[in-house]
Amino acid sequence: MPYNKRMLGANPLRSFAQDAGVKSEWNLRMSRYEQVDLAYDFLIGKEKLGEAFTIVQLAEKTGWKIDTCRTYPSKRWHQYIEKDGDQYSSSGIGYLSKEEFRAVHSQKLQQTADLSSKGILLHKAKEFALLAVATYNNPYTEFKTYGFIVNIVIAYTSLFHAIFEKRGVDYFHKSSDGTPVLIDGEEKAWELAECVEEYWRSITSPEKSNIKFLIGLRNKIEHRSLPAVDLAVCGECQSALSNFETMLVEEFGDDHALTASLAIAMQLTRISEQAQIDALKQLQKDNYRVVREYMETYRDDLDDDVVQSQKYRVRAFLVPKLGNHASSSDIAVEFINVNKLTEEQRKNYEQGVAFIKGVENPYKLRPSKVVELLRSELAGFNMTLHTKCWKYFNARPRHNDRGFKGEYVAYVEGFDGYLYSKQWITFLSKQLKDEKVLEEVKRQEI
Template identity: 65%
Template sequence: MSRYTQVDLAYDFLVNKEKSGDVFTIQELSNFTGWALQTCKTYPSKRWHQFIERNNDEYLVSGVSYLSKAEFRDIHSQKFNSNLVTSNKSILVKKAREFALLAVSVYNNPYSEFKTYGFIVNIIIAYTALFHAIFEKRGMEYIHKDSDGFPIIIDGEEKSWELLECIERYWNGNNSPEKANIKFLVGLRNKIEHRYLPALDLSLCGECQSALNNFETILVDEFGDNYALMTNLATSLQLTRISEQAQIDAMKELQSENYNVVRNYMETYNKDLSEDILDSAKYRLRAFLIPKIGNRKSSCDLSIEFIKTDNLTEDQLENYKNVVAFIKGIEHPYKFKPGKVVELVSKKISGFNMHLHTKSWKYYQARPNVLDSKFKGEYAGFIEGYDSYLYSSKWVDFLVSEFSDKSKLNIVKKVR
């Protein structure tokens, strides 16, 4: 009998339990493997602790099925070291973590003048490696193939899926704030690759922070707490006292011709997103710090507190929303191109088209007939860079409400 015979039986036992979703008892483990009852009691809480969850006298397995039998043998023999495992999946996870930490290092370096670009380049590599590791774990092929089904070879290597392909496969073509965040950063990388644009750093810190948070969430969900980045990171020290003049200078620079291509990309990309995605912290984190006052010295040790909104009551959540509204100020409400307005309204009002939209803004005087760069109304506003008018969600709601009455729609149809 091999010295691994009973270990392999334990592996088979645990994998079967995980795949069936069944719990098991120590007695069942002992009966299946032939180990003594007392021996079996030590393994779930010590050697296999990262894969076993205990509930009274029952145990639930999670993650063993993603290991090879050889990896399980190493874990059981306590030879397993995540830094030494050489399976392709483990190498990819290690690469993903390393580049995510490098992204943070570049961004938090006070001497770095390319914070945003350095972060984006490294976090994209990190995400790509992470999704490849996930596909390895799931036994999926993640290579491009030609029309005959053979792998496409580039420089002697099989061409792997790029990040945009990975996120389509991972989210099965569905939209999500995390996916929108990644697509935004990939597109932005392509725009700023050959440009020196330091003023972007103040504008994009929220998207960068969300990208990091989302990366760690996916990493931990897929591979366990042992891989969390927070074991290597502390809360970064940000220079929060940015002078008002420095902020004004940065915003002026962002409006200069140098930034036209990138600024137009950012504005256009965000206008095409739904409100749910735009407001999600998984797409863009908007944070504020409030001094926390304690009446004892010991209660003032932690000066920053992160609030998980899932645990708040409705009243508490409303209070936080009021504070956020007070701090963040007013963002311009003009997000929709005419085509987007038509798309949204036509879902509720049959037959609504671009021609009717033109008649509508003329009849209701939603905007001037000529271009006025200073115009900002309730329903429309002139946007620099886009150099035309965009429309607000209020305009969409108004049209849907107004044209629910067919007599009003008929009146607008007669406008010339």
């Protein structure tokens, strides 16, 4: 066939060189992704079978070094890999194509969006958590607590759904015949209360109690204009946010932490003391009664170790930090781990707490709670015996005296009745172990 200039172009050697260059670049690219593709196939296979794998197995299948294989699950694939001791398992790789997995594996990891159901739910959870903070910290927002709760409930619900997606838990409602319950054509997912019970099955924890308190409070204030509750529950709100981030990081890794987007809210200290006094007065008004009684009853029914936990309610104070170098670059607010303080340091901080903190009301126990606690120590203890006890020991008046405050019991406004202290439990437990005293108490007339 005669040479044709148009077929090969003006310079046939250059054309051959260009073709060779394209092929060389293609081969290089395929070589670069060969081990990544082997990792993708390996992870997909394990995920389909529901099997865990080890770093050694990953290295054997891909040809990567052991140290390299240790890095990828915690750095580049952290959204899809869960570690349990020496075992690893993948979740969500099946939603990615091979090209998408290559993008995840590339150096542009932080710019790669996770478009799986889990990834979308996780993004929604973080967005609404930040929205909750923005609402609460906005100085122009009057109903801070309600705005915060509405958004943090959505955030928690989405976070739990993302966790259930990762774990393969079916979190959708089913009808009696096992078919999905549909609302507007969509499957009805569990609400937050149901998610909480699934996540902490038969477990009582401060985090669980915190969320359930906020759910109940939302239901109470949903149709009421009650800004005065903000100061009364700010500790619970702060704990809810802190617990949210802890769970987020523990379940999905440090890269999802919200701290990069948050700062400590500035406090208007000049008016805070009077604002607290005014808010407490407002909270005693009759239109707050339903919410006030809910808050008091819920807290009174909790175990002391739950109420005292920072995971249920944050209680903190700020101490001015003095330093030798005013221009030093350390953070203005420092968080102290009490467990790491020396005895002398702890005494100094405790003195500061004693100086600025208010005295917490010791009278928190309803009569039914007193009976419940004593029944575990004194078999057969009941409400009738308890009534005889306070009458025998003259612990309180027989009529309602709104100003009464005794050693073991006091009349509490809001509860509109008498509540007891833990010292009353200790006192009765000791006294009633004496058989003579117990018999005398039983003879007491009601």
